[in-house]
Amino acid sequence: MADFWQGYALPVVITVAEIVAIIVPLLVAIAYLTYAERKVLAWAQLRKGPNVVGPFGLLQPIADGAKLLFKETVIPSGANRVVFLAAPILTFSLSLMAWAVIPFDKGVVLANINVGILYLFAISSLGVYGIVMAGWSSNSKYAFLGALRSAAQMVSYEVSMGFVIVTVLLCAGSLNLTAIVEAQRTIWYAIPLLPMFVVFFISVLAETNRSPFDLPEGESELVAGFFVEYSAMSFALFYLGEYGSMILMSAMTSILFLGGWLAPFNLEPFTGLAAHLWAGFWFALKVALVLFCFLWVRATVPRFRYDQLMRLGWKVFLPFSLFWLVLTAGVLVTTGWLPK
Amino acid sequence: MIVQAICFYLFAAITVASGVMVIAARNPVHSVLFLILAFFNAAGLFVLAGAEFLALILVIVYVGAVAVLFLFVVMMLDINFVELRQGALQYLPVGALVGLVLLVELILVFGAWVAGPEVAQSIAAPLPLATNVTNTAALGQLLYTRYVYVFQASGMILLVAMVGAIVLTLRARTDVRKQDINVQVGRRRADTLEIVKVRPRQGV
Numbered sequence: 001m002a003d004f005w006q007g008y009a010l011p012v013v014i015t016v017a018e019i020v021a022i023i024v025p026l027l028v029a030i031a032y033l034t035y036a037e038r039k040v041l042a043w044a045q046l047r048k049g050p051n052v053v054g055p056f057g058l059l060q061p062i063a064d065g066a067k068l069l070f071k072e073t074v075i076p077s078g079a080n081r082v083v084f085l086a087a088p089i090l091t092f093s094l095s096l097m098a099w100a101v102i103p104f105d106k107g108v109v110l111a112n113i114n115v116g117i118l119y120l121f122a123i124s125s126l127g128v129y130g131i132v133m134a135g136w137s138s139n140s141k142y143a144f145l146g147a148l149r150s151a152a153q154m155v156s157y158e159v160s161m162g163f164v165i166v167t168v169l170l171c172a173g174s175l176n177l178t179a180i181v182e183a184q185r186t187i188w189y190a191i192p193l194l195p196m197f198v199v200f201f202i203s204v205l206a207e208t209n210r211s212p213f214d215l216p217e218g219e220s221e222l223v224a225g226f227f228v229e230y231s232a233m234s235f236a237l238f239y240l241g242e243y244g245s246m247i248l249m250s251a252m253t254s255i256l257f258l259g260g261w262l263a264p265f266n267l268e269p270f271t272g273l274a275a276h277l278w279a280g281f282w283f284a285l286k287v288a289l290v291l292f293c294f295l296w297v298r299a300t301v302p303r304f305r306y307d308q309l310m311r312l313g314w315k316v317f318l319p320f321s322l323f324w325l326v327l328t329a330g331v332l333v334t335t336g337w338l339p340k
Numbered sequence: 341m342i343v344q345a346i347c348f349y350l351f352a353a354i355t356v357a358s359g360v361m362v363i364a365a366r367n368p369v370h371s372v373l374f375l376i377l378a379f380f381n382a383a384g385l386f387v388l389a390g391a392e393f394l395a396l397i398l399v400i401v402y403v404g405a406v407a408v409l410f411l412f413v414v415m416m417l418d419i420n421f422v423e424l425r426q427g428a429l430q431y432l433p434v435g436a437l438v439g440l441v442l443l444v445e446l447i448l449v450f451g452a453w454v455a456g457p458e459v460a461q462s463i464a465a466p467l468p469l470a471t472n473v474t475n476t477a478a479l480g481q482l483l484y485t486r487y488v489y490v491f492q493a494s495g496m497i498l499l500v501a502m503v504g505a506i507v508l509t510l511r512a513r514t515d516v517r518k519q520d521i522n523v524q525v526g527r528r529r530a531d532t533l534e535i536v537k538v539r540p541r542q543g544v
Contacts, residue, residue, distance in 0.1 A: 080367075128408055136369060175474075311521075
């Protein structure tokens with residue numbers, strides 16, 4: 001019995017506790033990201049944003065959540081019920097699943113797997129299924145068109161994202177996320193690989209279907225795109241999934257390019273053991289910075305036309321990232337900086 | 341150990357069941373979704389075998405790209421699948437033949453393993469011992485040294501296939517107006533604008 005307790009039950013309990021410790025703050029972050037988005041957009045447009053529920057409107061996300069929870073879930077009569085209900089669940093759980101490999105500090109990670117970056121890439125490329133399944137099962141033209149757009153868009157931008165990731169891997173010499181961050185001790189990759197950083201950020205916008213690439217939603221032509229038929233909690237899951245994958249992609253950007261949990265300068269209170277105290281703070285700060293850029297872009301850039309979107313992905317980003325990949329490899333080999 | 345066995349049988353059972361559902365499902369979109377489930381569980385089996393790189397590549401390439409395009413096409417097709425199913429029986433002999441060949445080959449392979457112990461020795465030992473390096477590095481070392489010609493050749497074949505598909509479908513249309521961004525950006529005021537002084541009662 002003691003053997004069973006030591007061998008199976010205890011690890012399971014510890015792992016579940018770790019998962020809860022990651023997911024609960026994440027859900028709070030998602031809720032307050034919706035609030036932050038409304039506030040940032042409001043400031044950009046010289047409005048006040050939510051300011052009625054609670055002090056500074058801080059309870060607004062909770063009020064919104066409660067409202068959506070108590071509404072009725074309507075399933076269209078021509079819809080394919082199982083797929084229709086599976087789609088939002090898939091979207092939401094995928095955006096949570098990826099956090100298993102995100103390191104918050106050296107050793108502070110749920111699963112420190114050797115191929116962490118591939119895992120993140122795999123999970124982010126699965127996000128398209130939630131959208132395609134939703135669009136198809138709704139049995140509605142608008143939803144279907146949104147889903148088709150999204151499938152083409154996400155597959156296109158994944159290609160250049162893959163090349164950017166390979167460039168970072170060449171510099172870091174490992175697929176392990178912790179090792180990638182540790183490899184940035186001398187310099188954050190955002191500096192030597194600045195063009196790739198920009199390409200990656202724009203591809204991430206397309207991958208998460210955020211503006212200016214939010215054609216799958218395209219409310220001016222497609223009503224609300226792929227989730228036009230969704231209501232109440234099934235809609236909320238899509239909504240939360242979108243914000244969850246935004247936070248995830250920001251975390252990925254900060255790990256690949258902004259040095260993850262590393263402090264920006266090697267000064268007194270941030271060195272030695274104290275560095276571990278600050279690790280979470282720096283990581284959160286970087287994620288928040290990238291997230292702010294997401295919102296900033298939404299407030300300022302108009303939506304792309306579909307052919308422009310495809311042109312940018314295939315004719316600009318793909319050749320450019322391929323060129324930079326070859327250039328980086330060449331520089332690393334000739335200067336002998338290639339990691340062993 | 342027992343957890344591993346349970347996981348193996350779970351993944352294997354789901355893979356086989358969803359494989360059956362791929363051909364049994366009435367709705368083609370459901371078929372593709374079951375195919376994706378099968379891929380996913382096969383990736384799980386790879387992880388159990390310690391091949392984490394292959395598992396994730398399977399998910400990225402097959403689930404993340406190939407199956408998406410598959411689903412994309414199947415959703416757009418407007419075919420009466422019930423009608424299509426009527427003639428399916430005539431393909432039965434061909435299907436049975438392919439299945440038979442596969443079965444015989446599998447029997448030969450496994451039979452050789454069981455019958456002749458010397459066969460197992462002829463299988464090359466993994467070159468960099470799997471315990472020393474991560475399996476990404478092991479695969480890379482093998483692919484880019486020992487099998488580099490085969491590897492490059494398969495890349496070339498895929499490239500030729502891709503170029504072929506593009507050549508077959510590309511048609512230069514002259515009746516559509518295309519946006520040429522260079523021309524648009526390169527436009528100067530002098531090329532398009534002319535300021536005319538219009539005198540009253542005379543017009544231009």
